[in-house]
Amino acid sequence: MAAKNIVIVGLGVGGFSALMAAKKISPTSHITIVERRNCDMFSSCGLPFVIEGIIPDPENLKHTLPTGSMGVEKLLLHELRSIDTGNKVIEVDDLATGTQKEIVYDSLILATGSEPFIPPIPGARELLGRGVYTLSSPEDTYTILEAASDKKHAVVMGAGPIGLEVAVALKAVGMDVVVVEMLEWAFPRAIDKDMASAVSNVLKSLGIRSMMGKAVEKVVGEDHIKAVEVGGETLDADLLVAASGVRADLSIVRDAGIEIGRFGITTNMGMMTNVKDIFAAGDSVEVTNPLSHRPWSSQLANSAFRQGTVAGTNAAGGYATYDGSLTTFVSVVGDLEVAATGFNSHFASMYGFNVVSGKAKGKTRPDWYPGGEDISVKVLADSSTGKLLGAQAVGRGAAARINVVAVALKSGLTVHELAEVELAYCPAVSETYDVLTKACDFAVRKLNK
Amino acid sequence: MAAKNIVIVGLGVGGFSALMAAKKISPTSHITIVERRNCDMFSSCGLPFVIEGIIPDPENLKHTLPTGSMGVEKLLLHELRSIDTGNKVIEVDDLATGTQKEIVYDSLILATGSEPFIPPIPGARELLGRGVYTLSSPEDTYTILEAASDKKHAVVMGAGPIGLEVAVALKAVGMDVVVVEMLEWAFPRAIDKDMASAVSNVLKSLGIRSMMGKAVEKVVGEDHIKAVEVGGETLDADLLVAASGVRADLSIVRDAGIEIGRFGITTNMGMMTNVKDIFAAGDSVEVTNPLSHRPWSSQLANSAFRQGTVAGTNAAGGYATYDGSLTTFVSVVGDLEVAATGFNSHFASMYGFNVVSGKAKGKTRPDWYPGGEDISVKVLADSSTGKLLGAQAVGRGAAARINVVAVALKSGLTVHELAEVELAYCPAVSETYDVLTKACDFAVRKLNK
Numbered sequence: 092m093a094a095k096n097i098v099i100v101g102l103g104v105g106g107f108s109a110l111m112a113a114k115k116i117s118p119t120s121h122i123t124i125v126e127r128r129n130c131d132m133f134s135s136c137g138l139p140f141v142i143e144g145i146i147p148d149p150e151n152l153k154h155t156l157p158t159g160s161m162g163v164e165k166l167l168l169h170e171l172r173s174i175d176t177g178n179k180v181i182e183v184d185d186l187a188t189g190t191q192k193e194i195v196y197d198s199l200i201l202a203t204g205s206e207p208f209i210p211p212i213p214g215a216r217e218l219l220g221r222g223v224y225t226l227s228s229p230e231d232t233y234t235i236l237e238a239a240s241d242k243k244h245a246v247v248m249g250a251g252p253i254g255l256e257v258a259v260a261l262k263a264v265g266m267d268v269v270v271v272e273m274l275e276w277a278f279p280r281a282i283d284k285d286m287a288s289a290v291s292n293v294l295k296s297l298g299i300r301s302m303m304g305k306a307v308e309k310v311v312g313e314d315h316i317k318a319v320e321v322g323g324e325t326l327d328a329d330l331l332v333a334a335s336g337v338r339a340d341l342s343i344v345r346d347a348g349i350e351i352g353r354f355g356i357t358t359n360m361g362m363m364t365n366v367k368d369i370f371a372a373g374d375s376v377e378v379t380n381p382l383s384h385r386p387w388s389s390q391l392a393n394s395a396f397r398q399g400t401v402a403g404t405n406a407a408g409g410y411a412t413y414d415g416s417l418t419t420f421v422s423v424v425g426d427l428e429v430a431a432t433g434f435n436s437h438f439a440s441m442y443g444f445n446v447v448s449g450k451a452k453g454k455t456r457p458d459w460y461p462g463g464e465d466i467s468v469k470v471l472a473d474s475s476t477g478k479l480l481g482a483q484a485v486g487r488g489a490a491a492r493i494n495v496v497a498v499a500l501k502s503g504l505t506v507h508e509l510a511e512v513e514l515a516y517c518p519a520v521s522e523t524y525d526v527l528t529k530a531c532d533f534a535v536r537k538l539n540k
Numbered sequence: 541m542a543a544k545n546i547v548i549v550g551l552g553v554g555g556f557s558a559l560m561a562a563k564k565i566s567p568t569s570h571i572t573i574v575e576r577r578n579c580d581m582f583s584s585c586g587l588p589f590v591i592e593g594i595i596p597d598p599e600n601l602k603h604t605l606p607t608g609s610m611g612v613e614k615l616l617l618h619e620l621r622s623i624d625t626g627n628k629v630i631e632v633d634d635l636a637t638g639t640q641k642e643i644v645y646d647s648l649i650l651a652t653g654s655e656p657f658i659p660p661i662p663g664a665r666e667l668l669g670r671g672v673y674t675l676s677s678p679e680d681t682y683t684i685l686e687a688a689s690d691k692k693h694a695v696v697m698g699a700g701p702i703g704l705e706v707a708v709a710l711k712a713v714g715m716d717v718v719v720v721e722m723l724e725w726a727f728p729r730a731i732d733k734d735m736a737s738a739v740s741n742v743l744k745s746l747g748i749r750s751m752m753g754k755a756v757e758k759v760v761g762e763d764h765i766k767a768v769e770v771g772g773e774t775l776d777a778d779l780l781v782a783a784s785g786v787r788a789d790l791s792i793v794r795d796a797g798i799e800i801g802r803f804g805i806t807t808n809m810g811m812m813t814n815v816k817d818i819f820a821a822g823d824s825v826e827v828t829n830p831l832s833h834r835p836w837s838s839q840l841a842n843s844a845f846r847q848g849t850v851a852g853t854n855a856a857g858g859y860a861t862y863d864g865s866l867t868t869f870v871s872v873v874g875d876l877e878v879a880a881t882g883f884n885s886h887f888a889s890m891y892g893f894n895v896v897s898g899k900a901k902g903k904t905r906p907d908w909y910p911g912g913e914d915i916s917v918k919v920l921a922d923s924s925t926g927k928l929l930g931a932q933a934v935g936r937g938a939a940a941r942i943n944v945v946a947v948a949l950k951s952g953l954t955v956h957e958l959a960e961v962e963l964a965y966c967p968a969v970s971e972t973y974d975v976l977t978k979a980c981d982f983a984v985r986k987l988n989k
Contacts, residue, residue, distance in 0.1 A: 104972060137908060137967050145968075151908040254965070392972050393962040414960055421964035457583060459600040468916050490964040491940035498944050501961050502951030511863055512840040512950050515870035515879050515939040517701070518586045519594075523553060523841050 094119040094134030097406050098196040101344045102126040103135070104392045105373030105399035106202035112403030112411075113200075114161060120407055127170040131155045133229055136392055139256035140240075141232040143263045149229035162508055171203065174347035176366045185368050198368050198406035201344060201356065202399060205337035205374035205390060209528045210248075212432060215333065222316025226257060235332065236264070242329035243267055246319050248307050250277040250412055250424035254334035255290070258299050259425050266330070268299045270369070271321050273335075277306040280438070281420060282483040285450070286469055289485040292449035293427045307331075317481045339375035339391055352377040354388035360412045362402035370406050372398035377416035382480055382500070383442040389416035417481075419497045430493035433481025433500050436471060445474040449506065449534025453526030455488050460518040462479040470493050470506055470528040477505035477538050486529075492527040506534045542566040543763045546855050547630060547645040549620045552584075553841045554822030554848035555604070555651035561860075562649075563610060569856055571612045572643055574632050576619035582602045582678055583840055588705035590681040591688075598678035620652065623796035625815045647817050647855035650793060650805065651848060654786035654823035654839060659697075663759030664782065671765025672780045675706060683799030684781065685713070689776035689897040692716055695768050697756050700728040701871035703783035704739070708874050709747050715779070717748045720770050722784075724753040729887070730869060730880040731932040734899070735918055738934040742876045756780075786839055788824035803837035809861040811851035819855050821847035828864035831882055831929055831949070832891040838865035843923040866930075868946045870939035879942035882930025882949050885920060894923040898955065898983025902935050902975030910968040917941050917979040919955055925952035926987050933976075941976040955983045 097113050097120050099106045106124065113120060132154045141149045158165040160185070169187040174180070180195045209215050209224035215223055224235050239261060247258040248273035262268045272279065274508035277294075278286035294301050305322035310331060319328045322374065341351055348356045350365040362370045373395035380387035394416045404411035421430035439446045448471050456463030466486030472479050482496035499509045510531035516523050546562050546569050548555045555573065562571055581603045590598045607614040617635040624630070629644045656674035658664050664672055673684050688694065688710060696707040699721035711717045721728065725736035726743075744751050754771035759780060761767070768777045785876035790800055799806045799814040803826035811819045822844035829836035843865045853860035870879035888895045897920050905912035915935030921928050931945035948958045965972050 106975050108973075134906060134908060134967065134972075136972075137906070140909065140967065145910060146908060225748065293643075314757070323563060390966070393965045396972050397960065397962055416962060417965045419962050421966040421969050423966055423968040428969060432964070457586070459583060459595060460589065461594060488940070490969050491943065492964070493936070494940065494961075494963045495947050497963065498947040498951070498953070498958065498961050502947070502953055502959065504947070504951060508950065509947065511846065512947050513840070513846055513865060513868050513879070514943045514946065515868045515937070516585065516840070516842045517870045517872055518583065518589065519872040520870050520877060520939050523583075523585075523845050524557075 094121065095197040095407060096120070096195060097122045097198045097200065098125065098194055099123070099200045099202060100125045100181070101202035101204055101373065102128070102132055103202060103204045103373055103395065105395035105402070106134050106200070106347060108396045108399030109200045109202060109372055109403030109406065110163065111157055112400045113407035114402050115410035116407035124158070124163060124165045125169045125171060125194070126165070126167050127186060128228070129168050131165070135227060135465045138226050138229070138232055139253060139260045141229070142235055142257060143260035145191060149232045152229055160199055167385060171343055173343060174199070174369070176347055176369065179368065185312050196368070198370065199373040200402050200406050201369065201375065202373045203339065203375055205339040207333060208336045208338040209333045210335055212307050212310060214312065214509060215307070218310055218316050222312060222329060223310060223333065225327070225333050227251060230412045235330070237338065238330050239264055239266055244327040245269070245330045245332070246271060246307070246332060247332045249334035249336065250301065251280070251304065251334065251336070252278070252420065254332070255424045256422060257332050257334055258294070259297060259330070262297055262299050269326055270294065270299060270301045271305055271307050272301070272303050277301070277303070278422070278429060278431070281418070281435055282429065282494045283436045283469065286467065286485055287509060289427060289467065290424055290429060293425045297425050305432055327347060337374060341375060352386050354386055360414065361405045362413055363405060370402035372402040381415040381417060385442065387416065387418070389418045391416070391420055417497055417500050419493060421493065427485060428489040429485050430489035431481065431483040432493045432497040433479070434471065435481060435483065439471055439480045444480055446471050446480060447474045447534055447537045449530040449532065449537065451526045451529035455486070455521065457518050457522055466492070466526050468526045470496065470530045470534050472506040472534050472538065474538065477507055479504055479509060495527060506531050506538070510535055542648040543570065543646060544572045544856060545569070546649065547574065547643055548572070548651060548652055549574045549630070550651035550822065551581055552822055552844065553654045554653070554844035554851070555649070556581050557845045557848030558649045558651060558821055558852030558855065559612065561849040562856035565856035565858035570587070573612060573614045574618045574643070574934060575614070575616050576635060576868045577579050577677070578617050584676060587675050587678070587681055588702060588709045589705060591684055592709035598681045601678055604759050620792055622792060623648070624945045625796055625816070625818065625837060627763060628817065643945060645817070647819065649851050650818065650820040650824065650854050651822045652788065652824055654788040656782060657785045658782045659784055661756050661759060663761065664756070664780070666767050667759055667761055670763060671778060672703045672759060672782065673762060675702060684779070685851065687779050688713055688715055691859060692783070693722060693776040694718070694779045695756070695775060695777045696781045697797070698783035698785065699750065699752065700729070700783065700785070701727070701869065704873045705846060705871060706783055707743070707783050708746060710781070711746055711748050718775055719748060719750045720741065720754055720756050720768055721750070721752050722755045726750070726752070727871070727878060727880070730867070730884055731878065732885045732918065733851040735916065735934055738876060739873055742874045746874050752953060786823060801835050802842060809863065810854045811847055811862055812854060819851035819877040830864040830866060836865065836867070836890065838867045840865070840867060840869055842868065866946055866949050870941060871940065876934060877936055877938040879938040880930065880932040880936050881942045881946040882928070883920065888920055890930045893929055895920050895929060896923045896983055896986045898974045898979040898981065898986065899980035900973060902978060904935070904970065906967050906971055915941070915975050917975045919945065919979045919983050921955040921987065923985050923987065926956050928953055928955050928958060944976060955980050955987070959984055
């Protein structure tokens, strides 16, 4: 096929995988990368672990692409300014010089990602950078660690993966930490309240206070944060980390006439937008949920990776499809692994399913083999068809079980069919009757009633 | 439903799960267990780890069932003597008294398991118990440890899970160990030669000699083993552990007119034999391979567990089906986890498939996150349809990947579809681009050529 002129805006996970896929499909294509940061890729999921000290240096998270040898033009410190879809050209700002330049494309891939979102709470945006921080770049870890260094009181807003990982990290570096979550339990979008109790227990055992079902109502301070008001209570605060979700800035995309749905840029299954030859991947796109067949959001690195691969393949003239996201995720809170895939009970009900669940507690190894650890699994199925709707797991090996369910969801298996799958057994690794199978059997028993 | 008189012969994994399932379906049924051992259940997969010292006492492997409170009659030291299928009665020997008794059944479940098989090698059977041993009961661990205590040279025959786990165990207690395997590599029925090289490396690093593609030709000794002859070489031997497979003794079953196939007792999908109301489960049954749709052998605890559940459910008047075994397994050799599911290349070819494979090496965590370990995965797919045929993995998390593939095989997924599944990512647990997905992508690339 003819070599194309491919422009990728954004060098996150989606942009990176798009680049690799495009190069694979069409090695002679000319690829230009536009990235407003002053560095190549970095692994944002590692940021909390830098604060915690597990990763000694945030520079370790940065990865320089050998773009020269790849025949890729890399424009760092360049930011997308506008897209002229008719002439197939974008305008970018050179942030170093303040000048603009135009770049012509045959295929354009938008992988601009997202930014942390700070809710419109009185004082929060005003004190941004002065005690109020977000965590989205390697530099943010320096800022937060600096701010934490001689201070005592930290508040983390949001009990999703980033919020909880940051809370544990700040505790580890010696702060008193309070986690505030508007919804009623940890990982509220991914797991159920009963499963979240294990997370509460870990936070408690680490000495982290959690305030669930409560909102930060006000951030107090003049030059610098002093306190936050939460549920009528005033908490001392030297530091507030806002981890209450991310948003994509899509104004340029919208101005270019590219369609935007409820959750982000809409694409077809080839990750192409409504505008020919413009593709999108990563946090800024809306995906299809394979369970509800409805629009959905998946701001996860694994989704961005797959979407980028599909976008890059198609942008380069190949053929690939993306079949939606089950938002399969894992996070680690202290020593507790928490993982989920598909719907939790809340979303399953919201999308009209009658849910039957099965829940089991077990060990990673038989009682008689040393070193076994606790693990709990909950599976959700549709009450009339038995089709799996999702699963949640907490404890060592949670992700391993959840990945198994992710494949079952992809395959449209019933919970009965999943229960039939013989899982690998050796006492040094697993139980004969795995907790996942047990959870499935419990759900099957309810279905049979 | 009317309470039944259920008799279960054999209290291994299959017999135990049959018992539990039958009790669940029909709590009022009268269940009799016939077991020739003098103990309740024990976990045979733990035996090598007793020798190694990881499990301090073989008694830990024994589990006493609360049969009294369950309303179950348990006849230990009783052995099946004959089955009268017409009158629905079995005769058993009371091994303690030497007397016989008859037991009437409505449903009979045969779960008699298997015994280690000692090949007809000159000297091997003659010296059984005098330096030549098998490992199938808690008592065998005493015998082997006793025999090992003041001796130096051990030979292990067979490089399957038991053989290799025993080899590592004997090395750990201070012996010089040679593993002899007739086929050309370790785990020859489950993995390919290229994947087995990791096993060879571990054995080497532990100081265990492996002689692959060689047979024990003779066991030398008069009162006690002195040496073995292997491939023209004479090896000093104070101890030989035969781990060259297991066989079921089916003479009583055959005499009763119960059909036996190439691999064991044949059953329908309800685990019922050709004789009405007689069920079978565990090592002594022949299963269907879901990939070849042909008879197959699965002498694994996870298969026995599922088969027993199905047999027990149906024997008690319920309804359950067994859909065959992918012989999904995991073993641990030293620190190396080895797992596989479905066919390896050898069996895939033998059953007429043209195989395309994808193989990837990776880490369990990103490079920049401490503590990552090596893992390699190989997936096999049918070259014309892309349908998955099997997978093999070595390294930490091998079983976790293999379980994912087991579900994909159960679902009839193509390798392409498996590659699309987004696996859970968090740097403390996994890579964004998991080695399993990578292996699938490599196979897809070959298929697309």
